[in-house]
Structures are given as structure tokens and as C-alpha cells.
Amino acid sequence: MHTIQELQDIVGQKLLEQKFEGNPPLLYEPISYTLSQGGKRIRPLLTLLGCEMFGGNIENAIYPAIGMEIFHNFTLLHDDIMDKAPIRRGKETVYKKWSTNIAILSGDTMFAMAYEYILKTETKSIPDILHVLNRTAIEVCEGQQFDLNFETDENIGIADYIEMIRLKTAVLLGGSLKVGAIIGGADKENANHIYDFGVNVGLAFQLKDDLLDVYSDVEKFGKITGGDIVTNKKTYLYLKAFELAKGEELDNLKHYFGLSENESERKVAGVKSIYNKLNIEVLTMNEMQFYYDKALQCLHKIILETSAKQNLLSFAQQLMERES
Amino acid sequence: MHTIQELQDIVGQKLLEQKFEGNPPLLYEPISYTLSQGGKRIRPLLTLLGCEMFGGNIENAIYPAIGMEIFHNFTLLHDDIMDKAPIRRGKETVYKKWSTNIAILSGDTMFAMAYEYILKTETKSIPDILHVLNRTAIEVCEGQQFDLNFETDENIGIADYIEMIRLKTAVLLGGSLKVGAIIGGADKENANHIYDFGVNVGLAFQLKDDLLDVYSDVEKFGKITGGDIVTNKKTYLYLKAFELAKGEELDNLKHYFGLSENESERKVAGVKSIYNKLNIEVLTMNEMQFYYDKALQCLHKIILETSAKQNLLSFAQQLMERES
Numbered sequence: 001m002h003t004i005q006e007l008q009d010i011v012g013q014k015l016l017e018q019k020f021e022g023n024p025p026l027l028y029e030p031i032s033y034t035l036s037q038g039g040k041r042i043r044p045l046l047t048l049l050g051c052e053m054f055g056g057n058i059e060n061a062i063y064p065a066i067g068m069e070i071f072h073n074f075t076l077l078h079d080d081i082m083d084k085a086p087i088r089r090g091k092e093t094v095y096k097k098w099s100t101n102i103a104i105l106s107g108d109t110m111f112a113m114a115y116e117y118i119l120k121t122e123t124k125s126i127p128d129i130l131h132v133l134n135r136t137a138i139e140v141c142e143g144q145q146f147d148l149n150f151e152t153d154e155n156i157g158i159a160d161y162i163e164m165i166r167l168k169t170a171v172l173l174g175g176s177l178k179v180g181a182i183i184g185g186a187d188k189e190n191a192n193h194i195y196d197f198g199v200n201v202g203l204a205f206q207l208k209d210d211l212l213d214v215y216s217d218v219e220k221f222g223k224i225t226g227g228d229i230v231t232n233k234k235t236y237l238y239l240k241a242f243e244l245a246k247g248e249e250l251d252n253l254k255h256y257f258g259l260s261e262n263e264s265e266r267k268v269a270g271v272k273s274i275y276n277k278l279n280i281e282v283l284t285m286n287e288m289q290f291y292y293d294k295a296l297q298c299l300h301k302i303i304l305e306t307s308a309k310q311n312l313l314s315f316a317q318q319l320m321e322r323e324s
Numbered sequence: 325m326h327t328i329q330e331l332q333d334i335v336g337q338k339l340l341e342q343k344f345e346g347n348p349p350l351l352y353e354p355i356s357y358t359l360s361q362g363g364k365r366i367r368p369l370l371t372l373l374g375c376e377m378f379g380g381n382i383e384n385a386i387y388p389a390i391g392m393e394i395f396h397n398f399t400l401l402h403d404d405i406m407d408k409a410p411i412r413r414g415k416e417t418v419y420k421k422w423s424t425n426i427a428i429l430s431g432d433t434m435f436a437m438a439y440e441y442i443l444k445t446e447t448k449s450i451p452d453i454l455h456v457l458n459r460t461a462i463e464v465c466e467g468q469q470f471d472l473n474f475e476t477d478e479n480i481g482i483a484d485y486i487e488m489i490r491l492k493t494a495v496l497l498g499g500s501l502k503v504g505a506i507i508g509g510a511d512k513e514n515a516n517h518i519y520d521f522g523v524n525v526g527l528a529f530q531l532k533d534d535l536l537d538v539y540s541d542v543e544k545f546g547k548i549t550g551g552d553i554v555t556n557k558k559t560y561l562y563l564k565a566f567e568l569a570k571g572e573e574l575d576n577l578k579h580y581f582g583l584s585e586n587e588s589e590r591k592v593a594g595v596k597s598i599y600n601k602l603n604i605e606v607l608t609m610n611e612m613q614f615y616y617d618k619a620l621q622c623l624h625k626i627i628l629e630t631s632a633k634q635n636l637l638s639f640a641q642q643l644m645e646r647e648s
Contacts, residue, residue, distance in 0.1 A: 027469040078432060082425040101406040101472060104428060105465050108402060111435055112461035119451050119458070127443055127450055134443070137436035141429050145351040148425060 001052060004045070004315055011044045014062050015069065020113075030094040030106040031113075034073050037089045042319070043068040046173060047180035049312050050194055053304065056184025060121050064129065064183060067117030068176045071133065074110035075140055075172075077103050082148060111137075121183055129179045132195075136175035143168025150234050158239050162203065170202025177312075193301045200295035201316050207288040208320060210235040214272060215281050220323040226268035230261050236287060237280050241271075244278045292320055325376060325632075328369070328639055335368045338386050339393065344437075354418040354430040355437075358397050361413045366643070367392040370497060371504035373636050374518055377628065380508025384445050388453065388507060391441030392500045394434050395457065399464055399496075401431035406472060435461075445507055453503045456519075460499035467492025474558050482563050486527065494526025501636075517625045524619035525640050531612040532644060534559040538596065539605050544647040550592035554585050560611060561604050565595075568602045616644055 002010070020031040044065035051061035079085070080093040081103050087093065095103035118133055119126065146164040150156050177198040181191045212221060213228045214237055228235050238257075245253045256270035275281065295316065299309055326334070344355040368389035375385035403409070404417040405427050411417065419427035442457055443450065470488040474480050501522040505515045536545060537552045538561060552559050562581075569577045580594035599605065619640065623633055 022466070024466065024469045024473055026473065027466055078428055081428065100424070102469075104402055104405065105469055105472075108432075108435070109462055109465040111432070112458050112465070115439065115454065116458040116462075119454055126454075130439065130443055130450075130454070134436050134440040138433055138440075141433040141436070142346070142348065142351055145348045145426075145429055148429075149348055149350065 001311065002048075002058065004049075004311055004318075007045055007048045007052075007058070007311075008041065010058065010062065011041050011048065011065060011069070014066055015041075015044075018066065026098070026102060027106055027109060030077070030098055030102055031110055033097075034077060034094060034106075034110075035070065037091060039073075039089055041069060043072050043172060043176040045315070046176040046198065047183075049315060050177040050180025050186075051184035052180075053194070053308050053312060054181055054184035054186040054190070055308075056180070060123065061180050061183045063120035064118045064179055065176075067114045067120075067133075068172075068179060070110050070117060071114035071137065072172060074107045074114060075144070077107035077110065079144060082144065118179070123183050125182045128182050132175050132178050132182070136171050139167045139171045143171075156234055156239060158236065158243065161234065161236060161239055165206040166199060166203060169206045170199045173202035173205065174198030190302050190304075193298050197295045197298035197302075197312075197316075200291045200298060201319065203291040204288045204295065205319050207236055207284055207291065208322070210237055211281065211284050211288070212322075212324065214275065216323060222324050226264070226272070229257075229268045229271045230264045232257055236284055237275060240283055241275055241278055241280055244280075245274065249274060249277065288320070292316070325635065326372075326382065328373075328635055328642075331369055331372045331376075331382070331635075332365065334382065334386065335365050335372065335389060335393070338390055339365075339368075342390065350422070350426060351430055351433060354401070354422055354426055355434055357421075358401060358418060358430075358434075359394065361415060363397075363413055365393060367396050367496060367500040369639070370500040370522065371507075373639060374501040374504025374510075375508035376504075377518075377632050377636055378505055378508035378510040378514070379632075380504070384447065385504050385507045387444035388442045388503055389500075391438045391444075391457075392496075392503060394441060395438035395461065396496060398431045398434035398438060399468070401427050401434065403468060406468065442503070447507050449506045452506050456499050456502050456506070460495050463491045463495045467495075480558055480563060482560065482567065485558065485560060485563055489530040490523060490527060493530045494523045497526035497529065498522030514626050514628075517622050521619045521622035521626075521636075521640075524615045524622060525643065528612045528615040528619065529643050531560055531608055531615065532646070534561055535605065535608050535612070536646075536648065538599065540647060546648050550588070550596070553581075553592045553595045554588045556581055560608055561599060564607055565599055565602055565604055568604075569598065573598060573601065612644070616640070 015035060018035070020028055020035060022028045047061055047065035047068050048058045051058055076088060077094050080088060081095045081100050085093055086096045094106060115133070118129060123129070143164055143166070146160070147168055150160070150164065174195040175198070178191050178195040181194045186194065210228065213235070214225060216225055218225055228238070241253055242250070253271065253274050256267055256274070259267040259270070299313065302309065339359060342359070344352055344359060346352045371385055371389035371392050372382045375382055400412065401418050404412060405419045405424050409417055410420045417427070418430060439457070442453060447453070467488055467490070470484070471492055474484070474488065498519040499522070502515050502519040505518045510518065534552065537559070538549060540549055542549055552562070565577055577595065577598050580591055580598070583591040583594070623637065626633065
């Protein structure tokens with residue numbers, strides 16, 4: 001069994017070895033550019049962890065793992081167009097650096113490449129792992145569409161938000177684990193348990209993200225906090241605050257969220273002061289813990305020695321405790 | 325063995341039976357909208373023809389056939405954004421009717437759906453048919469990128485153009501046939517021959533398209549001719565004319581192509597008069613015939629009774645003789 005660090009190195013090394021080159025260069029350069037930028041590489045790591053947990057050989061899961069990372073990066077290329085995001089991982093996004101057309105087309109190419117990588121495995125279960133990717137891909141699109149709808153919809157509740165992040169973020173963590181587990185030889189039931197584990201970790205992961213954006217040590221976080229507040233993003237914290245605030249507090253909340261991005265410092269400070277009064281930080285941590293506990297229950301259902309589950313458990317803990 | 329008409333009806337009927345519904349509706353409505361609009365349904369028909377030709381049961385190829393049609397329509401959704409095309413099949417394009425974001429995302433969803441349909445078949449060759457789709461998808465993206473590059477590149481030759489339409493259009497016809505042939509039980513060699521047949525028919529098909537845009541009976545064509553001339557599209561006719569025109573004729577060609585879209589009647593008439601002097605219609609027909617003959621040679625290499633090939637041959641002839 002490999003350590004998490006070893007698996008991370010294997011993923012990083014394998015990605016480095018891939019050549020994303022071809023003609024016309026304008027189609028392929030954005031792909032190399034995107035895939036060479038790093039990032040946490042969580043999804044391919046989960047695929048390897050899922051495989052090894054069930055006694056599989058990670059050699060047999062490494063290309064599908066890379067496929068999951070390529071798929072994830074394809075979604076980022078298209079999301080950045082829709083979200084008009086100029087920067088990702090400290091660099092210009094593809095649509096900004098090249099053009100929207102190129103980001104669409106390079107993204108499409110990566111989507112097809114992801115499928116080609118997924119096929120590079122010796123298993124009778126290829127249709128099964130493809131079903132996982134297909135379903136995941138469709139759900140990620142649904143999640144992104146919900147997210148876009150939320151921008152202009154004032155009637156979003158917390159349940160809507162949880163469903164949106166389940167689709168947009170969490171199912172891909174579950175799917176990455178499940179693909180690895182199937183390759184590793186997991187039976188249907190165990191494959192479903194590890195999927196559910198991943199989805200619940202994914203929900204907790206996104207809530208942690210929301211939290212870090214407001215409550216984190218700027219130096220450790222590596223970017224300015226409060227970005228979600230400045231852009232009025234309907235995160236868990238936002239929605240919880242609007243659910244709880246009454247009377248004058250509600251008026252203040254609306255007032256501060258009504259401030260323009262030019263007054264971002266006042267805006268963040270104002271909103272944060274109300275968040276603090278409403279105990280939003282703790283409430284979000286509780287919600288996060290709720291999904292993390294659900295994840296642990298799913299992990300518990302998997303019929304395997306505790307030692308086999310240890311790596312995955314440690315990695316999930318790392319995700320929860322991260323400060324950036 | 326079914327007639328072509330019967331196969332077309334089966335495709336049309338099966339497409340009608342599919343429900344492209346889900347949440348959020350904004351993601352799924354454009355998909356139903358696109359797939360209910362008709363079109364020639366050439367690709368799914370080719371998949372069924374490929375399957376039946378090798379003695380396969382079309383029941384086993386019908387969902388992959390629908391998958392090829394969904395894939396094709398996904399490419400149209402994204403192409404229409406890039407080409408800024410407001411109308412397709414007489415109706416508003418998705419990006420125009422909804423938005424660019426929705427056209428990106430609905431297209432992505434269709435791409436994943438196409439894979440799901442491709443998997444709905446009983447065959448040990450699923451990895452093989454997926455490789456065909458993956459490769460085709462990547463090449464279609466390459467073709468579209470070449471096409472976009474051509475808009476601003478003044479050094480395009482006919483060989484570049486043929487390579488572009490091979491990628492953008494022809495490989496999908498070849499791929500649709502090959503997927504059907506593999507499902508029908510074709511061996512590797514025959515599957516490659518039918519693919520090459522399809523690619524060459526595809527090249528002839530696109531040249532016919534270029535020709536129809538300039539030389540066709542407006543009533544039968546169903547739309548105004550000369551659209552490619554008005555927009556200075558670098559078609560085979562355009563490139564051949566620039567290859568052949570010398571001296572005053574070249575100056576005139578440049579002059580007419582330099583006219584704005586406001587003077588479209590004069591522009592089309594002027595360019596057409598030079599095309600006529602240079603015999604462009606016949607030269608294009610010769611080129612078309614060249615690829616059609618190559619296609620027939622590929623068909624000839626397939627080791628099957630002539631009667632088994634008859635349907636495919638008739639359909640290819642129809643494509644060449646069409647007037648719209």
C-alpha cells in the first residue's frame with residue numbers, strides 16, 4: 001500500500017509525462033497550459049485511493065485517474081467562460097488568455113480525451129466506469145446550470161444550495177472514488193458506499209471552501225478573503241444569514257450586500273460583523289461536520305479491514321482541516 | 325434487410341421516443357429543441373447501414389446510432405456560438421434563442437449523453453466503438469479550430485481545405501459507419517475500409533455542399549444561394565478560383581470579394597461570373613467525383629457480397645445527387 005504522498009507524486013509524475021500536443025497548436029496549447037498548472041489533484045488521487053483500498057493495482061487505475069483530472073479541468077475551462085473568471089490558480093484563464101471560442105473548443109477536446117484515458121485500463125468493467133463518468137458529467141452540467149440560475153434567483157434556500165453543490169462539486173469526488181473502486185474490484189454495494197462517502201466528503205469540502213473564503217488566515221489562504229461577499233455569491237453562509245437575520249439585522253445585511261464592489265472593505269467588514277452576531281461560522285462548521293459524519297457512516301458500511309480504509313480516512317481529514 | 329426509407333423511419337421514430345427532459349429545465353429544453361428539429365439524420369442512418377451490412381441486428385445499433393446524432397448536434401450547438409450563426413434548420417440557434425452559456429452547457433450535456441447512448445448495445449467491442457467516438461470527437465474539434473483559423477489566414481491552399489473538411493465533417497460520417505460495422509460484427513480490416521469509404525463520401529458530400537451554395541435551383545435548395553460568397557467563406561470554389569485567376573481576372577475576383585454584404589447581389593453575380601469563366605463548377609464536380617471514386621474503391625475492398633453493399637451504395641449516390 002502506498003502512502004498518500006506517494007500516490008500524489010505518482011499522479012503528478014504521470015501527468016508530467018503526458019504530451020498534450022497536436023495540430024492545430026491553438027487547440028492544444030490551452031490544454032497543456034491548463035494541465036501543467038498544478039492544483040490539488042484531488043480527483044485522480046481519489047481514484048487511486050479507491051482502487052488500492054479494494055486491493056487493486058494502481059497501475060491499472062492511473063490512466064483513468066488522469067482522465068478524471070482532465071475531465072475536471074475541462075469543466076473549469078467552460079465554467080470560467082460562464083463565470084467570467086479572469087484568474088485561476090494565479091494565472092489567466094484560457095478564455096481570457098486566448099478567446100471564448102478557443103476555451104470552448106479546447107474544453108470539448110479535453111472532454112473527449114478524458115474518455116480516452118478512462119479506457120486505458122484492463123478491466124471487464126469498462127461500461128460500468130463509463131456509466132459513472134457519463135452520469136457524473138451530466139450532473140456536473142446540471143449543477144453549473146443551477147449555479148448560474150442562482151445568480152438571478154432570490155428564492156434560493158439552503159436545500160437548493162446543498163443540491164447545487166452536490167451536483168456541481170460533490171458527485172465528481174464520489175465518481176472519482178467509484179471509478180477507482182470498480183477498477184480495484186469492489187462489488188456493486190461497496191462501490192456505491194464509497195461513492196456516497198465521496199459525495200458527502202464533497203459537500204463538506206465545499207462548505208469548508210465557503211468558510212475559508214470568509215474565515216481564514218489570509219497568509220495561509222493565499223488570497224484575499226471575502227471574495228464571495230464582495231460578489232454577493234449565494235454561499236451557505238449567505239443563505240444561512242438571510243435565513244436567520246430578522247428586523248434591523250436583516251436590513252443591515254441587505255444594506256451591506258447592496259454596497260458596490262468599490263466599497264469592498266466596508267462591505268466585507270459589515271457583512272462579517274452580522275455573520276459573527278448570527279454565529280454563522282459555527283453553524284457552517286456544524287453543517288460541514290454533519291456531512292463529514294455522514295461520510296464516515298458510508299465508509300463504515302464498506303466491508304473491509306479498517307486498515308484498508310485508513311488512507312482514505314486520513315485524506316478526508318486533511319481536506320477538512322486544510323487552511324487553503 | 326431493411327430499405328433505406330425503413331431505416332430512416334426507424335431512426336426518426338426512435339428519436340421521437342426519447343425524452344430529453346430533466347432539471348434544471350433551462351439545461352434540457354435546448355436539448356429537446358435541437359433534437360426535435362429534424363435534419364437529414366445522416367449519421368444515425370449510416371450507423372444502421374454499417375451494422376446491417378455485416379449481418380448485425382439493427383436493434384443492437386439503434387441506440388449508438390442515436391448517440392452519433394446527439395454527438396453531431398452537440399457539435400452544432402458549439403459551432404453556432406463560434407460561427408455566430410443565428411439560424412439553423414430555419415430556426416433560431418440555441419445560443420441566440422437562450423444564451424452562449426446555455427449553449428455551452430447544453431452542448432456539454434449532449435456530449436455526455438452521446439456516450440451514454442453509445443453504451444446501450446450488446447457487444448464485447450464497447451472499447452472499440454468508444455475509441456472511434458473519442459478519436460472522431462477530437463478530430464472534429466481540430467477541424468473546427470482549423471476552420472476558425474482559416475477565417476483570418478490568407479495562405480490557405482486546397483490541400484489545407486481538404487484536410488479541414490476531412491476533420492470537421494468527413495470523419496464523423498466514417499466514424500458513424502464504423503461504429504455500426506463493429507456492432508454488426510465487421511472485422512478490423514473491413515471496419516477500416518468502411519471508415520475510409522465514409523470519409524471519402526464525406527469529402528465529396530462537403531464539396532457538394534459548397535457547390536450547392538452557389539450552383540443550385542433556389543426553389544429546390546430551400547434557401548438563398550451565394551451565402552458563402554457573401555461572407556467570403558474559403559470554400560473549395562473560392563480557393564480554386566484564387567488558384568486559377570491571373571491578371572485582370574484576379575483583380576476582379578479580389579474586387580468582388582471586397583464588396584460588403586450590403587452589395588450582396590452585385591457581389592454574388594460578380595464572383596459567379598468569374599467562377600463561370602474559370603469553369604469552377606465543373607472543376608468542383610471533378611474533385612467531388614475524385615473522392616466519390618475513392619470511396620467506391622474502399623467499398624470494393626470490403627469482402628462481402630455485392631448485394632450486402634447495395635443499400636450503402638444507393639445512399640451515397642443519393643447524397644451526391646441531392647439538390648439541397
